Amino acid sequence: MIELLGKLEEIFIQIEKEAKNYQQTESLLCPPGCGLCCESHEVQACVFEMMPAAIYLIQNYLDEKYYSLLETKPIPEICIFFEPDKHLEGCCSLYSKRAVICRLFGASRVRDKYGNPRLSVCKKIRQRDSLKIEEISKSQDRILLSPDMEFWHRTVLNLAPPEYSILMPINQALKEALQVCCWEFPFSGPNGPDLPKAA
Numbered sequence: 001m002i003e004l005l006g007k008l009e010e011i012f013i014q015i016e017k018e019a020k021n022y023q024q025t026e027s028l029l030c031p032p033g034c035g036l037c038c039e040s041h042e043v044q045a046c047v048f049e050m051m052p053a054a055i056y057l058i059q060n061y062l063d064e065k066y067y068s069l070l071e072t073k074p075i076p077e078i079c080i081f082f083e084p085d086k087h088l089e090g091c092c093s094l095y096s097k098r099a100v101i102c103r104l105f106g107a108s109r110v111r112d113k114y115g116n117p118r119l120s121v122c123k124k125i126r127q128r129d130s131l132k133i134e135e136i137s138k139s140q141d142r143i144l145l146s147p148d149m150e151f152w153h154r155t156v157l158n159l160a161p162p163e164y165s166i167l168m169p170i171n172q173a174l175k176e177a178l179q180v181c182c183w184e185f186p187f188s189g190p191n192g193p194d195l196p197k198a199a
């Protein structure tokens with residue numbers, strides 16, 4: 001499992017680089033302080049991709065606190081890491097361990113119903129840069145430079161052990177990841193599994 005989680009963190013870093021480079025190149029960066037995408041009750045992740053977050057919480061003795069909070073929250077709910085009042089990057093209290101969708105929500109490539117690539121941009125950036133997005137959407141070359149949402153999701157789900165690869169509300173995925181990781185790495189603490197640092 002540790003080896004798989006190491007690979008997952010490397011994938012997180014790759015996605016992060018690709019997404020940031022694209023948003024920088026096309027000047028589609030998120031406005032500072034925005035976390036609108038995290039306000040959705042529909043953010044989904046699989047248990048596997050929330051394991052780095054769970055291990056971080058265990059290593060920092062925060063697992064019990066977060067597990068209790070998750071037990072009191074209805075599921076689905078707004079992500080437990082969303083903290084808009086703290087002036088954090090992306091309003092996320094665990095930004096470096098966030099899920100795949102969180103890294104690609106700003107601007108990424110999806111397929112339309114005919115299988116053609118199209119640019120998918122979040123509501124906030126779409127409202128701010130509608131003319132630019134219209135212009136980019138006319139160029140297949142520019143669309144193809146964007147990170148491929150389906151590819152990255154598939155890469156992570158293929159890496160995940162099948163029992164931890166099912167998409168579900170993000171809080172539920174974190175709760176199950178905490179259960180699994182507390183079982184797998186019971187004596188973690190600060191000296192627990194040494195995972196590569198995420199982006």
Ligand code: SF4
Pocket residue numbers: 037038043079080081082083090091092093094095097098099102170
């Ligand atoms: S993990 Fe962070 S970025 Fe993802 S939904 Fe939660 S608060 Fe938002």
Ligand code: SF4
Pocket residue numbers: 029030031034035036037038090105106107122123124125
């Ligand atoms: S992806 Fe969009 S909604 Fe989310 S933080 Fe960036 S600009 Fe805001």
